[in-house]
Amino acid sequence: MSEEKIRVGLVEDQLLFRQGLKAILSYQKDIEVVFESADGYSVIEKLSAGKDLPHILLVDLSLPPNGKKEYNGLQLTDDICSQFPDIRVLILSVHNDDNLIAQLIQHGAAGYLVKDCDPHEVYDAIQSVHVKGTYINETALKAIQSNLGKRSKPKALSAALNLTKREIEILQLICQQNTTEEIAEKLFISPKTVDGHRNNLLQKTGSRNTVGLVLFAVSQNLLSK
Amino acid sequence: MSEEKIRVGLVEDQLLFRQGLKAILSYQKDIEVVFESADGYSVIEKLSAGKDLPHILLVDLSLPPNGKKEYNGLQLTDDICSQFPDIRVLILSVHNDDNLIAQLIQHGAAGYLVKDCDPHEVYDAIQSVHVKGTYINETALKAIQSNLGKRSKPKALSAALNLTKREIEILQLICQQNTTEEIAEKLFISPKTVDGHRNNLLQKTGSRNTVGLVLFAVSQNLLSK
DNA sequence: TCAAAAACAGGTATAAATACCTGCTTTTAA
DNA sequence: TTAAAAGCAGGTATTTATACCTGTTTTTGA
Numbered sequence: 001m002s003e004e005k006i007r008v009g010l011v012e013d014q015l016l017f018r019q020g021l022k023a024i025l026s027y028q029k030d031i032e033v034v035f036e037s038a039d040g041y042s043v044i045e046k047l048s049a050g051k052d053l054p055h056i057l058l059v060d061l062s063l064p065p066n067g068k069k070e071y072n073g074l075q076l077t078d079d080i081c082s083q084f085p086d087i088r089v090l091i092l093s094v095h096n097d098d099n100l101i102a103q104l105i106q107h108g109a110a111g112y113l114v115k116d117c118d119p120h121e122v123y124d125a126i127q128s129v130h131v132k133g134t135y136i137n138e139t140a141l142k143a144i145q146s147n148l149g150k151r152s153k154p155k156a157l158s159a160a161l162n163l164t165k166r167e168i169e170i171l172q173l174i175c176q177q178n179t180t181e182e183i184a185e186k187l188f189i190s191p192k193t194v195d196g197h198r199n200n201l202l203q204k205t206g207s208r209n210t211v212g213l214v215l216f217a218v219s220q221n222l223l224s225k
Numbered sequence: 226m227s228e229e230k231i232r233v234g235l236v237e238d239q240l241l242f243r244q245g246l247k248a249i250l251s252y253q254k255d256i257e258v259v260f261e262s263a264d265g266y267s268v269i270e271k272l273s274a275g276k277d278l279p280h281i282l283l284v285d286l287s288l289p290p291n292g293k294k295e296y297n298g299l300q301l302t303d304d305i306c307s308q309f310p311d312i313r314v315l316i317l318s319v320h321n322d323d324n325l326i327a328q329l330i331q332h333g334a335a336g337y338l339v340k341d342c343d344p345h346e347v348y349d350a351i352q353s354v355h356v357k358g359t360y361i362n363e364t365a366l367k368a369i370q371s372n373l374g375k376r377s378k379p380k381a382l383s384a385a386l387n388l389t390k391r392e393i394e395i396l397q398l399i400c401q402q403n404t405t406e407e408i409a410e411k412l413f414i415s416p417k418t419v420d421g422h423r424n425n426l427l428q429k430t431g432s433r434n435t436v437g438l439v440l441f442a443v444s445q446n447l448l449s450k
Numbered sequence: 451t452c453a454a455a456a457a458c459a460g461g462t463a464t465a466a467a468t469a470c471c472t473g474c475t476t477t478t479a480a
Numbered sequence: 481t482t483a484a485a486a487g488c489a490g491g492t493a494t495t496t497a498t499a500c501c502t503g504t505t506t507t508t509g510a
Binding site: 137 | 357
């Protein structure tokens, strides 16, 4: 397992940063930096040559355009994954945007690192990707979790019109699938009181039944807590 | 860092498997199995007691129902994440379904392991989750990648729970605040049939009542047509 | 073509929610 | 300070939902 070194390719336009990375990685005895590149196009060319293929590519997200055409880390990731599926892409970026991270992962990136991370994390990430195929840290996981299944963010949390604090409280408990009895227990009040609050809620929200209450709560973003 | 042991809780109904896990983990000097549980309900109870809280919960996906009510690993994950956000949930499962995995991650699981993985991977996963907060292996990454783009496909995630076309239809009508009778009229079937479908939905989604169904439908984007 | 899954539909229960009442106390705000 | 609003809680009654059975027919897929 430890006989062969992990072959790493660096794709980063800033020379100084690239050299620094190389220095850090070359210090590790199980890593070999097999090539460097300052832009995306030359990466594809070099890989197409077909020798000394890296296991892992460390790719800067914000690569410079080649000539007139834009060719950033996201596009490069796409191309690498389709043309060289055996090569893993580890993204480096200064940004820390959930949607961006999720998008990159979706396009086949094996992991995401912010540029100001600990040097040791880069090494960890490379090892992790080499062994398991992935490196998802907490930041990336959060990005993924918040983007799985979501499409758009209305986020218009309207301060629920006429609802009182207690009514909102009851509504939230209803939306947690509690029965009237259970809500009463949790709030130390009579089930009849809960009943009364729910009836007020039905009336205020114009709902026919609990289903309407839940939909209202969802639409008003009352379930975030 | 290595002074304190990683406190792990096991949630697994099969005694033999649980004991085996415990044996494997106890062998590691930096891991301490602080409690075991055979079902989801007792986990919440134990955690609510509030002492010896585990850092990480190893949770079997297919937990047995408590009495008549279903309470599987997915629901437990939900509850742990909302009630005990500091505790990380690592899912163990025999299944290897992309949609299922993505769904679990989305619901807050820190990682996913198949039950026939190498014992060493369990240890790796626990360490990884403890240090980085996550453990996403290649299998899980693929699941995530293939699901990140499916946001506009309502049926995608529902398929993980094997909802039939008819069940989805019923679910949508329920979410439009129709009663069982009304749904029956609209679909020209018996109310008893609607009843049956709704019961299947409750079972499949692991919901306690209609509220759960609505929340499920919302989360799965089944209401946008 | 054959077996499995889905859809269908019935019974019998109980649990829960909903629709109206009534009246009382506490909190809030003019 | 005082009236209104909110919260509380009881009653009765009905409707709806849920649980757990049973079974048949239809559709689906290997």
